[in-house]
Amino acid sequence: MTLTDLRETIHITFKNEALLKQAFVHRSYLNESKEFRESNERLEFLGDAVLSFITSHYLFTTYPHFPEGILTNIRSTLVKTKSLSDAATDLHLGELLLLSHGEESSGGRKNESLLADCFEALLGAIFLDQGVDVARQFLLSVLLPRSEEIVRTKSYVDYKSLLQELVQEQTKVSPTYRVIKSEGPDHNKIFWVEVLTGETVLGEGKGKSKQEAEQAAAATALEKYPKP
Numbered sequence: 461m462t463l464t465d466l467r468e469t470i471h472i473t474f475k476n477e478a479l480l481k482q483a484f485v486h487r488s489y490l491n492e493s494k495e496f497r498e499s500n501e502r503l504e505f506l507g508d509a510v511l512s513f514i515t516s517h518y519l520f521t522t523y524p525h526f527p528e529g530i531l532t533n534i535r536s537t538l539v540k541t542k543s544l545s546d547a548a549t550d551l552h553l554g555e556l557l558l559l560s561h562g563e564e565s566s567g568g569r570k571n572e573s574l575l576a577d578c579f580e581a582l583l584g585a586i587f588l589d590q591g592v593d594v595a596r597q598f599l600l601s602v603l604l605p606r607s608e609e610i611v612r613t614k615s616y617v618d619y620k621s622l623l624q625e626l627v628q629e630q631t632k633v634s635p636t637y638r639v640i641k642s643e644g645p646d647h648n649k650i651f652w653v654e655v656l657t658g659e660t661v662l663g664e665g666k667g668k669s670k671q672e673a674e675q676a677a678a679a680t681a682l683e684k685y686p687k688p
Contacts, residue, residue: 461552461555461556463556464478465642466551466553466556466672467480470598470602472590472594472598474589474590476588476589480580480582480589481496481504482496482498482500482587483500483578483581483582483584483585484553484557484558485499485570485575485581486500486557486558486563486578487501488560488562488563489497489558489563490562491560492560493558493636494670496558500577500578500581501577501581502584503581503588504577504578504580504581505584506582506584506587506588507579507580507583507584507585507587508580508616509586510541510587510595511533511539511580511583511599514595514596514599515539515580515599515603516531517560518600518604518607519534519535519538520597522607523611528617533616533617534610534616537615538603538607538610538614541572541576542572542669543606544603545572545575545576546580547579547602547606548575548579549575549604551579551602553578553582554570554574554578555569557578559574566646567645567647568647568649568650571629571648572647572668579623583595583599619675619678619679620678622678623662623678623685625680627662627685631657633657633658635657635678636655636657637654637656637674637677638653638655639651639653640652640654648668649665650666650668651666651668651669651672652665652666653663653665653666653667653670653674653676654677655674655678655680655681662677662680662681663677663679663680663682664677664680665678665679683684
């Protein structure tokens with residue numbers, strides 16, 4: 461994957477090519493290069509704001525009957541690190557990242573956090589160079605339609621909060637979560653988590669992060685937990 465390949469994939473011709481290059485400069489690379497003085501962190505900051513605005517507008521118009529709370533949960537799911545990392549992976553952004561040798565050797569090109577940051581930096585660069593309409597079209601092509609799956613599967617539901625409310629109402633204590641095992645390299649771990657009240661296991665779940673595994677465990681527990 462090259463920058464030329466990326467431009468062809470996203471169908472955007474940059475006026476300022478330096479902005480596009482800047483989007484892929486991780487701060488670790490500055491110590492090993494004289495070409496760049498600044499990392500992609502400022503672009504990431506801008507991209508994060510642009511992402512929130514465009515995503516909010518899209519969800520507001522696409523789901524006119526959903527209340528604010530559900531729209532907020534869908535947006536949180538759509539723009540979380542895992543979702544942005546998946547979009548970045550689909551675009552092969554990791555291949556373009558400029559990293560220090562140490563960051564690269566530790567799996568930086570597949571690091572979900574770095575990929576998500578890079579995605580936001582790219583969006584910030586697109587916004588600065590092309591404006592909000594092109595930025596919106598970019599998100600429509602690579603991210604926003606994923607909301608359909610989120611809504612269909614109700615993966616926006618915060619199962620941990622629902623379980624906590626239910627358990628506290630009946631037992632006056634909060635459930636706790638415990639990692640029971642993990643497998644895989646640091647950049648691609650799978651976690652297994654169980655949720656408990658005291659020493660009683662309510663459910664188990666697995667995921668690519670502790671948070672995802674906890675949500676899965678809570679969802680399992682809700683299926684079995686006696687309703688009042």
